[in-house]
Amino acid sequence: MVDHAADSLGEAGPGTDLIEAGRRLFAAECRFVYAAQRLDQLPAPTAPEVAFAGRSNVGKSSLLNALTGRRSLARVSAEPGRTRQLNFFDLGGRLTLVDMPGYGYARAGKAVKQDWQGLMFDYLRGRASLRRVMLLLDARIEVKQADRVAMELLDRAAVTFQLVLTKVDGIKAAALSDKQGETMALARAHPAAHPDVLLTSSETGEGIAELRAAIAELAQA
Numbered sequence: 001m002v003d004h005a006a007d008s009l010g011e012a013g014p015g016t017d018l019i020e021a022g023r024r025l026f027a028a029e030c031r032f033v034y035a036a037q038r039l040d041q042l043p044a045p046t047a048p049e050v051a052f053a054g055r056s057n058v059g060k061s062s063l064l065n066a067l068t069g070r071r072s073l074a075r076v077s078a079e080p081g082r083t084r085q086l087n088f089f090d091l092g093g094r095l096t097l098v099d100m101p102g103y104g105y106a107r108a109g110k111a112v113k114q115d116w117q118g119l120m121f122d123y124l125r126g127r128a129s130l131r132r133v134m135l136l137l138d139a140r141i142e143v144k145q146a147d148r149v150a151m152e153l154l155d156r157a158a159v160t161f162q163l164v165l166t167k168v169d170g171i172k173a174a175a176l177s178d179k180q181g182e183t184m185a186l187a188r189a190h191p192a193a194h195p196d197v198l199l200t201s202s203e204t205g206e207g208i209a210e211l212r213a214a215i216a217e218l219a220q221a
Contacts, residue, residue, distance in 0.1 A: 014213035022212030025219060028092025030068040037085045039122040045129035049088075049096040050215050053120070054136030055146055056102035059166040062202035063136065064089075064099060067212060086123060095219045096129070104146030120150075124157040131218040132194070133161040134211075139168045139179050139199070143186065155192045162194040163187050164211065169201040 014022075034043040054060045065073050073089065087099040100120060124130065133154060137147060154161045163183050168176055180197055187193040198214065200207035 018213040022216040025216045030091045034088040035085045049130045051098035051133045053100040055104040058136045066202040135161045139165040164198045168199045
């Protein structure tokens with residue numbers, strides 16, 4: 001498999017110092033600390049926060065488990081759209097990882113979808129400790145309208161987000177190169193988007209070290 005992840009961060013990729021910083025950061029204990037279903041339930045910030053968002057079934061829970069090296073930190077549900085709350089995880093006292101509710105699940109009721117979007121926007125626009133949202137997109141399929149709505153929401157909230165392609169092991173190299181170009185163009189079209197697109201696979205581990213490095217840089221800021 002070609003190492004696509006380095007390409008997404010520029011020709012050289014992240015430096016060895018950042019790769020090592022990411023390894024050390026995610027070697028620390030990561031534990032669940034809080035869940036919130038409403039704005040008034042949000043915990044007081046204790047560390048910089050990095051949130052993970054994406055369409056239902058994009059592989060968010062699997063990616064969080066791969067990042068932290070734990071099999072069941074975030075539960076992988078057979079039923080898409082099951083997570084309906086913000087889950088907060090403490091990473092060694094240095095960073096808080098936030099697992100946001102999946103969006104775009106076709107079978108979810110209209111009221112539930114509105115609740116999810118309302119909670120996400122309320123959290124995003126009022127959270128001073130939030131450093132970045134990692135917005136996950138499935139590399140194997142086209143960008144959905146729900147993804148575009150999420151990007152617009154992030155633009156309106158003025159929250160920096162970074163596009164992360166998941167499941168890159170399920171697509172051929174040529175098609176992935178095209179997908180990466182399309183995703184980079186999409187990032188350029190949004191004022192709140194970070195220009196670098198990260199490519200990852202929870203199955204093979206591709207891009208995990210680079211994603212850890214990007215998050216470690218945020219923890220240092």
